[in-house]
Amino acid sequence: MLATTTAAAQDYRNCAQTWQLDHPPQRILALNQHAADLLLALGAGKRLIGVAYIDDDLDVSDGHYRGVPLLARLYPSAEAVYAQRPDLVVAGFASAFRLGNLSRRELAGHGVASYLLEAGCGAWQDDLFAGVETDLSTLGKLLDEPQRAQELIRRQRAELADAQRLSAGRQPLDVFYLDSASNGLASQGRRGVVTQLLQAAGARNLFEDVDLGSFTANTEQLLARDPDVILLADASWSTAAQKIRTLRADPLLSRLRAVREGRFVALPFTHLFPGVHSGQAARELAQALNGF
Numbered sequence: 001m002l003a004t005t006t007a008a009a010q011d012y013r014n015c016a017q018t019w020q021l022d023h024p025p026q027r028i029l030a031l032n033q034h035a036a037d038l039l040l041a042l043g044a045g046k047r048l049i050g051v052a053y054i055d056d057d058l059d060v061s062d063g064h065y066r067g068v069p070l071l072a073r074l075y076p077s078a079e080a081v082y083a084q085r086p087d088l089v090v091a092g093f094a095s096a097f098r099l100g101n102l103s104r105r106e107l108a109g110h111g112v113a114s115y116l117l118e119a120g121c122g123a124w125q126d127d128l129f130a131g132v133e134t135d136l137s138t139l140g141k142l143l144d145e146p147q148r149a150q151e152l153i154r155r156q157r158a159e160l161a162d163a164q165r166l167s168a169g170r171q172p173l174d175v176f177y178l179d180s181a182s183n184g185l186a187s188q189g190r191r192g193v194v195t196q197l198l199q200a201a202g203a204r205n206l207f208e209d210v211d212l213g214s215f216t217a218n219t220e221q222l223l224a225r226d227p228d229v230i231l232l233a234d235a236s237w238s239t240a241a242q243k244i245r246t247l248r249a250d251p252l253l254s255r256l257r258a259v260r261e262g263r264f265v266a267l268p269f270t271h272l273f274p275g276v277h278s279g280q281a282a283r284e285l286a287q288a289l290n291g292f
Contacts, residue, residue, distance in 0.1 A: 012138055015121035019104075021113040021142055025088035031075060032092035033057065033065070034275035035117060038135060039090060040066060041152055041276045043145045050084055052076050053096070056235050056268040078102045082110065088142070090115045092273065094122060115139060119193060119274035128196045128274045132156060136276070152276060159279030160200055166286040167202020173289055175265075176206040176217070176227035176258070177272075180238040181246040184216040193273055194231070201285035203229070219252050229292055230258045231285070232266040240266035263292050 010021045029050045030036035036051040050071035054060055063070050071080060078100040081089065089112060091097060097104050097116065104114045115138070118131035125131050133153050140149025177194045179186040188194045189210030198205050206227045207217060230247070234240040244264060247253045258264070265288045271281040 014115050024144060027086045028088045029084060029086045030090050031096040034270040034273055035090045035092040038276040042140055042143055043148050044143060055270050075099055086112055088113045092117045092120055094120045128193055129278055132274050132278050156279035159283045163201050163282040163286040166290060170202055173203045173228040174206045175203045175229045175231050177231045178243055179233050181243045182238055187217045188213060189215050197282055200282035201289060203289055226256060227258050229263045229265060232264055233269045233272055234266045235269035
């Protein structure tokens with residue numbers, strides 16, 4: 001028995017550290033929607049026993065997300081997590097592991113392995129799409145689905161190639177990304193993940209010269225730069241329609257050419273963060289920008 005358990009144990013690299021999974025995971029929790037999407041695409045199936053923090057899918061009224069029980073609409077308590085007896089907890093944002101006794105070291109002390117998608121690790125990545133490939137490869141190995149992982153990697157590369165073809169010969173458009181308008185104009189600078197998504201779609205982040213990840217733009221800056229297109233995150237807590245209404249109702253922001261001419265592109269919030277939908281998001285964005 002001991003020999004079997006040892007043979008099943010796997011070391012894996014994640015966030016520049018080595019972790020261990022004692023046995024092939026059978027009870028997996030995903031603490032963010034895009035983490036759940038990646039696991040489901042890898043064939044986690046019934047091994048995924050719970051999900052939490054759904055950002056842009058409103059069809060969870062029956063207490064399930066894509067057939068998986070919804071553990072909590074936001075992050076679950078540590079007690080709720082441990083009550084599920086998970087053997088692997090996967091998250092998309094580092095914030096998932098900052099609550100109570102749900103740190104990764106704390107989980108490991110209880111015999112629970114964890115994985116944080118590479119984009120959430122905190123270190124700057126020159127190629128976020130390569131980070132997605134790392135996530136797919138590592139989790140594919142842990143789930144014993146390496147072939148499926150390689151198929152998803154090939155699909156992402158094909159979608160990125162499609163995005164490049166769609167944008168070929170087109171003058172790059174300046175795009176303002178609006179994450180939320182409920183408390184200022186929440187956007188992203190050069191270090192934001194949207195910058196690389198826009199580049200993959202043949203466009204430019206309007207605030208690419210701001211050496212930050214998330215930041216709040218001001219009205220004066222936006223009016224002075226007057227973007228060609230506004231990219232909207234469509235989230236359950238801040239829908240694209242709500243943001244458009246806010247922009248059109250504002251006496252200053254309504255002067256923007258993109259607002260006057262309805263030059264908006266909306267993508268689901270979770271597609272704007274590195275994950276299994278990243279290639280698709282780049283292709284859809286490139287296609288949408290061809291309409292302007």
